[in-house]
Amino acid sequence: MDSHLFSVDYFKKALKKQIKKNGNRLTPVQSMNSYYHSVVSAIIQDKINKNFELIRRIRHLDEAYQAVNEEVLQKQQQQQ
Amino acid sequence: MDSHLFSVDYFKKALKKQIKKNGNRLTPVQSMNSYYHSVVSAIIQDKINKNFELIRRIRHLDEAYQAVNEEVLQKQQQQQ
Numbered sequence: 001m002d003s004h005l006f007s008v009d010y011f012k013k014a015l016k017k018q019i020k021k022n023g024n025r026l027t028p029v030q031s032m033n034s035y036y037h038s039v040v041s042a043i044i045q046d047k048i049n050k051n052f053e054l055i056r057r058i059r060h061l062d063e064a065y066q067a068v069n070e071e072v073l074q075k076q077q078q079q080q
Numbered sequence: 081m082d083s084h085l086f087s088v089d090y091f092k093k094a095l096k097k098q099i100k101k102n103g104n105r106l107t108p109v110q111s112m113n114s115y116y117h118s119v120v121s122a123i124i125q126d127k128i129n130k131n132f133e134l135i136r137r138i139r140h141l142d143e144a145y146q147a148v149n150e151e152v153l154q155k156q157q158q159q160q
Contacts, residue, residue: 026110033113037145040120044138051131058124058138065117 006057011039011064019072028072032065086137091119091144099152108152112145 004010015032022031043049043057084090095112102111123129123137 030106030110030113033110033117036120037113037116040116040138041142041145044135044142051135054135055124055131058120062121062124065121 006060008060008064008067011061012068014039015064015068019068029069032068036061036065086140088140088144088147091141092148094119095144095148099148109149112148116141116145 015035018035019028019031022034026034039061040058043054043061046054095115098115099108099111102114106114119141120138123134123141126134
């Protein structure tokens, strides 16, 4: 499997893509929450993986969420 | 620990409370996604628990999300 898959960088890119895609109708946080829900839901319904691996993926997603959220907040402050 | 805590019913009540609380400014799905993110984030950052227990809690939250979302959709269809 691609080692990049489910990495923090992988999720950061995916979150930014979602924010851009929904830019007209959702706030960045709303976009990220929507993506977060759908990904966690898919991860924990995956019965192939071990619990450790599921938790690792969700932790990466969570770390990426926090990083992108920080970037969004900084951009918003610069624009004010 | 209260056995009700982190049960599906516990999360269903919490999700409904959030929807009601944010009723003026967020859609039901936006409220639920926001709650889902904050709870999963808190659960996976909890280092006391075993991975199995973390996954169990997230699965309960996810099951509750789907149940409440179904109820919301049914209500919306009845109102149309």
